[in-house]
Amino acid sequence: MTLKEKLKIYYNLLLIRNVEEAIEDRYHPADKMRCPIHMCIGQELIPSVLNLFMKTKDSLWSHHRSHGYYMCKGGSVKEMISEFYGKKTGTNGGLAGSQELSYPKTNFYSGTILCGAFSMAVGDAFSKKYKNQKNVAIAIIGDGGMEEGIVFESLNIASMMKLPIIFICENNLYSVHTNLKERQNSKTIYQKIKSFGIKSSIYKGNDPDRLHDILKKITSDVRENNKPHFLEVSTYRFSGHVGPEGDDQYGYRPKKEIAYWKKRDPLKYYEKKLDKKIKNFHIINKKYKKKINKIINDAFNFAEKSQFPEKDYLKFNYQNTYSKIVKKFYSKNIQLNVSQKDHKPKPY
Amino acid sequence: MKKRELTFGEAINEAQIQAMSLDKSVFITGLQPEKTGNVFGTCKNILKKFGKKRIFPSPTSEQGVTALAAGAAINGLRPIIIHERVDFMAYTFDQLANWISLWSFKSAGKSKVPLVIRACIGKNWGQGPQHGKTLHSSFSYLPGIIIAMPSSPSEAKGLLLSSVMSNDPIIFLEYRALYNTKEHVDEKPYFIKLGEPRKRLSGKDITVVAAGASVLTALQGAEQLKEKKVSIDLFDLRTINQIKMDKIFNSIKKTKKVLVLEDGWSKGGYASEVITMITEKGIKLDRKPKRICWPDSHLPMSRPLEADFYFTAKDVYEACLNLLSKK
Ligand SMILES: Cc1ncc(C[n+]2csc(CCOP(=O)(O)OP(=O)(O)O)c2C)c(N)n1
Numbered sequence: 001m002t003l004k005e006k007l008k009i010y011y012n013l014l015l016i017r018n019v020e021e022a023i024e025d026r027y028h029p030a031d032k033m034r035c036p037i038h039m040c041i042g043q044e045l046i047p048s049v050l051n052l053f054m055k056t057k058d059s060l061w062s063h064h065r066s067h068g069y070y071m072c073k074g075g076s077v078k079e080m081i082s083e084f085y086g087k088k089t090g091t092n093g094g095l096a097g098s099q100e101l102s103y104p105k106t107n108f109y110s111g112t113i114l115c116g117a118f119s120m121a122v123g124d125a126f127s128k129k130y131k132n133q134k135n136v137a138i139a140i141i142g143d144g145g146m147e148e149g150i151v152f153e154s155l156n157i158a159s160m161m162k163l164p165i166i167f168i169c170e171n172n173l174y175s176v177h178t179n180l181k182e183r184q185n186s187k188t189i190y191q192k193i194k195s196f197g198i199k200s201s202i203y204k205g206n207d208p209d210r211l212h213d214i215l216k217k218i219t220s221d222v223r224e225n226n227k228p229h230f231l232e233v234s235t236y237r238f239s240g241h242v243g244p245e246g247d248d249q250y251g252y253r254p255k256k257e258i259a260y261w262k263k264r265d266p267l268k269y270y271e272k273k274l275d276k277k278i279k280n281f282h283i284i285n286k287k288y289k290k291k292i293n294k295i296i297n298d299a300f301n302f303a304e305k306s307q308f309p310e311k312d313y314l315k316f317n318y319q320n321t322y323s324k325i326v327k328k329f330y331s332k333n334i335q336l337n338v339s340q341k342d343h344k345p346k347p348y
Numbered sequence: 349m350k351k352r353e354l355t356f357g358e359a360i361n362e363a364q365i366q367a368m369s370l371d372k373s374v375f376i377t378g379l380q381p382e383k384t385g386n387v388f389g390t391c392k393n394i395l396k397k398f399g400k401k402r403i404f405p406s407p408t409s410e411q412g413v414t415a416l417a418a419g420a421a422i423n424g425l426r427p428i429i430i431h432e433r434v435d436f437m438a439y440t441f442d443q444l445a446n447w448i449s450l451w452s453f454k455s456a457g458k459s460k461v462p463l464v465i466r467a468c469i470g471k472n473w474g475q476g477p478q479h480g481k482t483l484h485s486s487f488s489y490l491p492g493i494i495i496a497m498p499s500s501p502s503e504a505k506g507l508l509l510s511s512v513m514s515n516d517p518i519i520f521l522e523y524r525a526l527y528n529t530k531e532h533v534d535e536k537p538y539f540i541k542l543g544e545p546r547k548r549l550s551g552k553d554i555t556v557v558a559a560g561a562s563v564l565t566a567l568q569g570a571e572q573l574k575e576k577k578v579s580i581d582l583f584d585l586r587t588i589n590q591i592k593m594d595k596i597f598n599s600i601k602k603t604k605k606v607l608v609l610e611d612g613w614s615k616g617g618y619a620s621e622v623i624t625m626i627t628e629k630g631i632k633l634d635r636k637p638k639r640i641c642w643p644d645s646h647l648p649m650s651r652p653l654e655a656d657f658y659f660t661a662k663d664v665y666e667a668c669l670n671l672l673s674k675k
Pocket of ligand 1: 146
């Protein structure tokens with residue numbers, strides 16, 4: 001691993017953490033971001049490392065806890081914050097909010113109904129193989145999502161069709177406020193996936209360098225061999241399930257457990273590690289923090305200044321257009337001899 | 349020279365073959381479309397012509413396959429997925445309601461899902477409560493998906509070609525009662541613009557609106573009405589949730605009488621939608637509007653009860669005469 005790569009991962013971790021904290025800070029009392037938001041504080045590890053192995057033409061399909069993946073798939077922070085503000089300059093024109101962030105420019109998609117994005121990623125991977133594109137699809141899911149039936153249909157399809165897709169399950173132990181123990185009769189998820197004939201593995205630590213090596217192997221394997229891989233990663237959400245407010249007052253997770261995971265905060269861990277390894281890291285770190293701070297302030301200013309969308313949103317429901325082939329077809333076959341007098345085909 | 353005639357099934361077959369020749373991003377999947385029976389013959393010879401990359405059997409996983417098609421469509425392919433019975437689509441309501449229908453909207457038009465979901469509605473014989481149902485109204489409620497219901501072979505061909513080439517997601521519903529109907533179908537590919545009803549018959553006394561199999565019933569009813577010197581304006585909606593009403597309104601202004609036929613349950617169906625639009629438009633009718641739909645019940649399998657369940661040409665005939673009799 002090069003120094004540059006390590007610093008990139010650190011930067012990603014810091015970017016996600018700071019952006020998420022800024023959203024939490026500014027959500028209330030301003031109340032200008034009027035949409036439910038699933039924060040990913042504590043879970044920055046995977047997107048931060050994955051970033052190094054994704055090409056723009058690879059696609060990423062995220063679950064609802066999507067901001068980290070969005071940013072690490074090249075999503076603009078400005079457009080994301082603008083989306084939360086419901087502004088026209090947002091990723092989705094202000095029509096969708098945090099729960100359905102999408103950014104076709106970098107092939108990033110997400111949605112909040114569990115597992116829809118996961119299963120559509122399989123179709124995306126199919127199309128990549130069909131078109132002989134040398135790209136992969138990446139599908140992100142939580143441990144709760146892994147309990148939905150469609151997941152197993154999609155895993156079977158990906159395996160049968162030998163599709164270039166990487167499934168990543170973020171096991172943060174909870175589905176809303178219910179522990180895995182109350183939901184699944186096994187401690188790990190990756191074991192079950194093996195029976196689909198899919199290579200499946202687990203990573204339980206918080207070390208970006210270790211995850212880097214694992215993802216490097218998986219991504220090149222999937223790219224070369226056109227076969228799916230499933231990776232489970234243990235992680236922990238520091239923020240509440242939804243919204244900027246914490247939810248630990250409900251007592252659904254033991255204090256000891258929270259303390260255990262906070263000690264393993266991937267950002268703090270890596271900051272310390274790099275500080276020991278890299279001369280002058282504190283200077284770089286300061287520079288990063290300043291840079292990110294500017295990104296955040298610019299993004300919020302941009303969102304504040306942007307306009308709300310116009311009221312003609314109805315038009316977005318339908319494309320109302322056809323493939324270019326239709327026009328081309330008529331331009332070549334002007335002499336169409338159709339006898340049904342009531343539906344003479346006409347070019348459109 | 350006698351003009352070439354095709355059955356409804358053959359016309360769909362031809363449309364698919366032509367769509368696949370025009371565009372290599374079109375592929376077909378579903379439960380063994382390329383094997384035994386070829387879905388009422390609609391997929392005949394496609395494997396031979398295009399190979400197993402373009403037509404292949406899916407696992408028995410309607411949800412997974414619908415999601416597969418959606419993901420593939422978003423990345424630029426034009427999938428056709430087939431459900432031999434519309435009932436199976438109930439499994440896929442998540443993909444329709446939560447993903448496909450809102451895809452274009454939620455991306456502010458920046459992303460599209462051009463896919464076709466073909467499904468067969470059981471209406472013919474003995475299908476009983478499970479396989480006799482139709483779900484078209486449950487789908488047509490959603491913005492963002494177009495529901496096409498072809499009424500004849502030539503309609504099926506043009507509508508299917510347009511559906512495949514449309515940049516919107518289309519649910520294409522085929523009544524089994526239509527598969528053996530036959531008429532002249534032009535050999536070359538042609539496209540029918542979605543959303544424009546077709547005036548199927550021109551008459552003067554009553555405006556009749558129908559879609560899918562009920563167009564056939566209306567045509568048969570119109571034939572019988574000739575003996576009473578009654579003629580109807582018959583409109584085939586073609587797509588049931590994207591309806592340009594102007595021609596229908598004009599017809600009703602002339603006839604002042606309207607009958608809507610719907611091969612499905614009445615609640616929340618297109619019949620109630622069409623009548624509401626007429627009422628809201630404030631068009632003066634000289635008789636109460638009338639619709640004929642299925643009884644508010646599941647379909648009995650037992651033959652005489654089934655025969656009673658579906659409306660026929662005779663019902664259309666009588667309803668029209670009733671509309672014409674004194675108030
Ligand atoms: C089909 C469906 N059912 C229920 C929900 C409500 N819901 C939203 S997030 C969530 C928890 C999912 O847990 P997990 O997949 O582990 O992700 P996490 O929130 O822990 O990141 C639930 C149940 C949903 N969005 N979709």
